[in-house]
Every structure is written in structure tokens, then in C-alpha cells.
Amino acid sequence: MSQGDFNNKVVLVTGAASGIGEAIAKAFLEQGAEVIVVDLDISALNNCFDSYDLAKSLQQDLTVANAAATIADWVARNGGRLDILVNNAGRALPSEIGTTTDELWQTMMDINVNAMFRLTRELLPLLKDSDAGRIINLGSIMSDMAGPNLFAYGTTKHAVAGMTKSMSVDLGKFGITANYLQPGAIVTALSKPFFDDATFKQYWEDKASMGRLGQPEDVAHAALFLASEKSSFITGVGLNVDGGAIVMF
Ligand SMILES: NC(=O)c1ccc[n+]([C@@H]2O[C@H](COP(=O)([O-])OP(=O)(O)OC[C@H]3O[C@@H](n4cnc5c(N)ncnc54)[C@H](O)[C@@H]3O)[C@@H](O)[C@H]2O)c1
Structure with a gap:
């Protein structure tokens, strides 16, 4: 990807005030795009993007009615x-089937699923007007696997x-x-509580054939590819960005 590959493109990134969303938004800004950055946390958004002329900040809780x-x-x-x-915006509250309350379930569905559906539906008319509309959703390796405390x-x-x-x-x-x-x-901030457990952190470092945890920029580079002209015949697929963590049985 060379500098300016996204000149004249307009991008919207949700959950852009931290972690993966922040890295994705900055990667697009560095490639010349105008980026609308959306998050709950306006002061974190301002801290992240004040120095970028092409960033436009919007404070919004994605889970409220009419968001x-x-x-x-x-x-x-x-x-x-x-x-x-x-x-991109998402949360990861730990839970098991037996102890998952209706409230926790609803909280997780509202941000990780319902907000994604509704925002995409409302923005579709603008994406249809684009020469090359792109939707990039944040799944996880847990989009096709399961793990403890991740019900x-x-x-x-x-x-x-x-x-x-x-x-x-x-x-x-x-x-x-x-x-x-x-x-x-x-x-990221989302994964910090999990990686504060040294055994858990070591497990994931060892599980990745690349021998390390990932950084938000690793995911941002993949987002740039899926947004580029070069990916115009790729649709409906999930792209693992996991350092080879789940390829091995
Ligand atoms: N970090 C990981 O290891 C990992 C792994 C797989 C998938 N993911 C996914 O990547 C995405 C980003 O995760 P992250 O690790 O960067 O998290 P993060 O906690 O660092 O950032 C998430 C951002 O989303 C915002 N947000 C949360 N709820 C919101 C709401 N209701 N309205 C508006 N903004 C809201 C937060 O304020 C925060 O800025 C999530 O969808 C997550 O599930 C992360």
C-alpha cells in the first residue's frame, strides 16, 4: 500500500477511540482518506485525532434508540x-451459559450485532452511491470457534x-x-483484563506460530487491503489476523 492510496475516499470507523478502531482510522488517515471517527468517548476521540486535519469526530452511543x-x-x-x-465497536464481557443474565446477553447483542446491522442499513444509500463500496465488520477468531468464558x-x-x-x-x-x-x-483495552493473567497471555503467545500477541496495527493493515481496489473480487469471507494461532490443532 503506498501513501495516498485512499485519497478522496470517505471512511467511517466505529469504536475509533481505542485499540483496533483507532489503528484502522489512523491507517486510513495516513493513506489520505477523510475519516469519520465515531465513539462513545469524545475526549478519547479528541486525544487520538486532534492532529489529523481529515478526521471528523462524532460522539455517539451506538446502542441507543435512533443511533x-x-x-x-x-x-x-x-x-x-x-x-x-x-x-468495529464491540465489547467482550466474560460469560458462561449458566450464569449469563438477560441483561448481559442484551448488552452484548446490542453493541456487537444490532448496532452493526442498523448502522449498515442506514448508511447503505451512501455506500451504493460509491464507485467501490466496502463494508468491513469486526468478527473474531471466535466467529468460528468457541472458548471458555466467551459464551x-x-x-x-x-x-x-x-x-x-x-x-x-x-x-x-x-x-x-x-x-x-x-x-x-x-x-488493546478490551483484551487487557484477559492478558493480565500471565498464564493466559503465555498460552496465546505460544499458540501463535508467529510467537507473539498481535498489535492493533496488524489488524489495520488487513483492513486497508479489504478496503482497497485490489480486493474487489473478495466478498463474504472472514480473514484471520491471528499470527497462525488457530491453524494448528
Ligand atoms: N482485542 C482483541 O484481542 C480482539 C480480538 C478479536 C476481535 N476483536 C474485536 O475488535 C473490535 C475492537 O476491539 P478492541 O480490542 O480494539 O476494543 P477496545 O475496547 O480497545 O475499543 C473499543 C472501542 O469501542 C467503543 N465502544 C464500545 N461500546 C460503544 C458504544 N455503545 N457506542 C460507541 N462506541 C462504543 C469504546 O469506547 C472503545 O473506544 C471489537 O469488535 C472486538 O470484539 C478484538
Whole structure:
């Protein structure tokens, strides 16, 4: 990818104030794109993006009623263009089937699944107007595996896989691709509580054939590829970004 490959492209990244979303938004900015960065946390957004002229910050809780319509309206009033939608915002509350409350279940579905569906639906008219619309959803290696304490999280990430495949079927006729990223163990605020356990951290370092945990930039590079012209015949697939952690039995 050379500098400026995304000149004149407009990108929207949710959950951009931290971790993977922040790295993805910065990667697009460094390639010349205009990037609308959306998050709950406006002061973190400002800290991250104040020095980027082409970043536009929008504070929004994606789980409140009308969040998607509010964002779509804001985009329509601020340029009215969108080429690349990155549905990144997500949470990972630990849970097992026996102890998962209705409230925890709903919280996880609301941010990891419902927000992704509604925002994509509301922004579709703008993506259809693009020459090369791209949807990139954040799944996980837990989009096709399961793990301890990941009952609700794993369920939502399987839903991301199914939803993205279905989006790809519906949207190919508009020239829009829809794919999902499947990060493995990436060092961010979300994963910190898990990696504070030294045994757990060592397990994932050893499990990756690359012998390390991932960094948010590892995922950002994959997002750039899925957003590029070079990926125009790739749709409906999940791309593992896990250093080889799950390929080995
Ligand atoms: N870190 C990992 O190891 C890992 C692995 C696989 C998949 N993922 C996925 O990558 C995505 C990003 O994760 P991360 O590790 O960068 O997390 P993170 O906690 O570092 O960042 C998530 C961001 O989303 C924002 N957010 C949360 N709820 C929101 C809401 N209701 N409205 C608006 N913004 C909200 C947070 O404020 C935060 O800035 C998630 O979908 C996650 O499931 C992460």
C-alpha cells in the first residue's frame, strides 16, 4: 500500500477511540482518506485525532434508540459521501451459559450485532452511491470457534460472520463488498483484563506460530487491503489476523 492510496475516499470507523478502531482510522488517515471517527468517548476521540486535519469526530452511543439514523443524518449533512464502513465497536464481557443474565446477553447483542446491522442499513444509500463500496465488520477468531468464558461474546461473533455473508449476497449487485476480520489475541483495552493473567497471555503467545500477541496495527493493515481496489473480487469471507494461532490443532 503506498501513501495516498485512499485519497478522496470517505471512511467511517466505529469504536475509533481505542485499540483496533483507532489503528484502522489512523491507517486510513495516513493513506489520505477523510475519516469519520465515531465513539462513545469524545475526549478519547479528541486525544487520538486532534492532529489529523481529515478526521471528523462524532460522539455517539451506538446502542441507543435512533443511533444509526442519527449517524446517517450527520453524515448526510457533513459531505453526504461514504465509501468504506468499518463496523468495529464491540465489547467482550466474560460469560458462561449458566450464569449469563438477560441483561448481559442484551448488552452484548446490542453493541456487537444490532448496532452493526442498523448502522449498515442506514448508511447503505451512501455506500451504493460509491464507485467501490466496502463494508468491513469486526468478527473474531471466535466467529468460528468457541472458548471458555466467551459464551455471549462467541455467539455475537458467530452472528457477525453470518450477517456479513448475508450482506455480501445482497450487496454484490451494487458493487459493494462485505467481509469480516477475525483478529486473534490483540493487545488493546478490551483484551487487557484477559492478558493480565500471565498464564493466559503465555498460552496465546505460544499458540501463535508467529510467537507473539498481535498489535492493533496488524489488524489495520488487513483492513486497508479489504478496503482497497485490489480486493474487489473478495466478498463474504472472514480473514484471520491471528499470527497462525488457530491453524494448528
Ligand atoms: N482485542 C482483541 O484481542 C480482539 C480480538 C478479536 C476481535 N476483536 C474485536 O475488535 C473490535 C475492537 O476491539 P478492541 O480490542 O480494539 O476494543 P477496545 O475496547 O480497545 O475499543 C473499543 C472501542 O469501542 C467503543 N465502544 C464500545 N461500546 C460503544 C458504544 N455503545 N457506542 C460507541 N462506541 C462504543 C469504546 O469506547 C472503545 O473506544 C471489537 O469488535 C472486538 O470484539 C478484538
